[in-house]
């Protein structure tokens with residue numbers, strides 16, 4: 476497993492029950508026993524991470540008791556319908572949806588997943604180890620391992636075996652190499668270095684940025700009737716937005732969004748002014764009244780990119796790619812972690828065969844299907860920022876989505892259906908045919 480971030484951990488959990496040994500190779504230093512921390516390799520962890528219902532459901536089945544563990548660690552849990560969202564067309568209705576809303580920091584989630592994955596007897600973590608390329612067989616038909624840089628330690632479960640002096644780079648052989656190296660994965664370069672083709676990529680860039688800051692949540696907080704609140708950006712005119720989430724350790728995580736090149740300042744005064752300029756009063760109120768616990772962190776360059784590995788011919792055996800390394804989506808719509816969890820489960824199912832190489836090709840094709848709906852949704856909305864020609868399908872689906880957004884403030888039943896589609900637990904058909912009784916619920920046989 477190349478990458479010990481979110482997708483690497485979830486996929487490692489699935490593979491741990493199918494392979495005799497799973498090595499998670501991670502460039503950052505990881506101390507599995509330390510309190511949750513931010514890492515250089517996952518800079519997005521400073522920013523809000525909402526988990527959609529489909530993703531939360533998969534995680535709960537892969538890691539039973541996870542939701543309760545996060546709650547015991549202070550991550551508030553309520554109903555998604557109690558999450559006030561302000562669209563340019565109005566506020567979302569306050570309804571009970573049955574869709575759980577749990578808000579936590581990304582380090583808390585990653586630490587919980589990592590602890591459980593490393594408790595699997597077949598999993599080891601090689602941290603402070605950067606993968607620098609692929610090893611292939613002589614005919615370049617199959618990946619046989621990875622080339623690593625210097626590495627200094629291996630964790631096995633809760634034990635750590637340090638190598639001192641550090642071991643020099645070497646080839647780590649593997650029956651299956653899973654690339655889960657995130658948004659900045661160098662797999663396209665590694666393929667061309669190995670004499671293979673690099674994939675074509677689809678890109679849509681809303682020129683989006685996030686600026687986030689953590690605040691103390693004081694004793695007054697339980698009196699509020701929301702634990703999270705949001706103002707959405709929306710092409711072609713709503714460039715400013717933001718969110719505030721109650722997270723563990725009695726903290727607020729406030730994030731200010733800017734689309735189409737707009738950016739919230741990182742200095743405290745500018746950050747507060749930007750927050751106060753939003754129509755959603757909850758965000759500005761927390762920024763004005765709560766005590767900040769650190770600086771503002773900005774993440775810009777959040778364009779979506781889908782590497783079409785599914786279309787590469789030939790695709791080498793022994794190699795799969797998932798998570799953000801396969802497709803990084805606009806984070807505003809919150810699909811990334813859910814899609815990665817769906818792909819991890821799909822990988823497990825596809826590998827229920829002795830033909831690993833065939834399974835790799837089949838996985839890459841089927842993984843593309845998990846991305847179709849999120850890509851269509853996010854790219855059709857984001858293409859609205861463009862002034863030049865927009866493909867017809869994207870223009871049509873944007874028009875349909877805008878029509879729903881106009882109706883949602885006054886139509887709680889439509890809003891419930893809309894949320895289920897957004898959370899990937901119901902088919903979009905349920906929106907188009909109001910009397911359609913079937914929910915089209917998606918399910919993963921894990």
Ligand SMILES: Cc1cc2nc3c(=O)[nH]c(=O)nc-3n(C[C@H](O)[C@H](O)[C@H](O)COP(=O)(O)OP(=O)(O)OC[C@H]3O[C@@H](n4cnc5c(N)ncnc54)[C@H](O)[C@@H]3O)c2cc1C
Nearest residue numbers: 478480481482502516519524525606657798799806811812
């Ligand atoms: C600002 C922001 C906000 C987001 N908000 C949400 C949200 O609300 N909801 C949601 O579902 N998703 C959200 N996402 C998306 C989510 O963060 C990703 O989908 C998720 O992290 C994907 O997991 P991953 O393992 O593919 O990548 P990552 O979690 O980024 O992990 C990649 C790992 O690979 C390691 N690595 C990289 N290269 C190498 C190498 N050569 N050798 C060894 N290790 C390597 C890195 O150090 C890192 O640990 C957001 C993303 C961003 C940027």
